[in-house]
Amino acid sequence: MIPFRLDAPAKINLSLRVLTRRDDGFHEIDTLMVKLPQLADRLHFEPSATFEFACDDPSLPADETNLVVKAVRAYEAAAQIPCICRISLEKRIPHGAGLGGGSSDAATTLLGLEQIHEGALGRQKLATLAASLGCDVPFFLNPGAARCTGRGEIIEPLTPPPPPLPLLLLKPAFGVATAQAYERWQGAGAIPGVRYSAQESQGVELVNDLEAPVFQKFRFLAELKQWLLIRKEVAAALLCGSGSTVFAVLHPEADAQALATAALLELDPSLWNWSGTTEGPSA
DSSP: OOOEEEEEEEEEEEEEEEEEEOTTSOEEEEEEEEEEEEEEEEEEEEOOSSOEEEESOTTSOOSTTSHHHHHHHHHHHHHTOOOOSEEEEEOOSOTTSSSOHHHHHHHHHHHHHHHHTTSSSOHHHHHHHHHHHOTTGGGGGSSSOEEEETTTTEEEEOSSOOOOOEEEEEEOSOOOOHHHHHHTTTTOOOOTTOOOSOEEETTEEEEETTHHHHHHHOHHHHHHHHHHHTSTTEEEEEEOTTSSOEEEEEOTTOOHHHHHHHHHHHTOTTOEEEEEEOOOTTO
């Protein structure tokens, strides 16, 4: 094989509605997701005598519990083909952030293996395999923005797609476990003075039903959102998925780096930050 590299982009949820708890323990959701092509992990595929996996982030496991390795094992079982290659993961998307990094890595691994094995599974089997690895994984197999329903595995491309949105992402040092956010969803109460209602920016509605349970446990995230909402540079602000990232949709003339600097000075000097745009209609 000839070595190649694939990017595994992050995502944000423009909206996330939690509808009900399912009998299988998952939740029925209705979410609109877009990718952040400028913020992506990188997966390098190289020839090797056996399967090997390496990750440049020592805080992540590099064993069979890593989603990349799980994707490889699932592909091997489904295609009845041994995957003999070396996969190296460059982490750029923070984990525990609600940005879909692990899911994107898994989906991109499947796409890379399909490329190596000349489409051995095909689109439908690949989608089924992706859904078995995680609720968000199928979204990353498809280009463009999408509405995702069921437990997240039913993908409907958004037509027309939303316009590209200028963003600032802010994340504290801690992460949020997705399962815990959903477990606390039903009984979570609102914090007085925090905005939970839907916002609108450039024709896009932004709302997240997981804000109540997450903010109840992690008050700093509520403070971060409210801090963003009072800034003149910000058109809207929202928790991304289950967090712990909060993103701001910026006005076109806003200086994202100046806003990030202010957040570090006024709120938390250890905040991770990133600025860029969501993918546009031409992506």
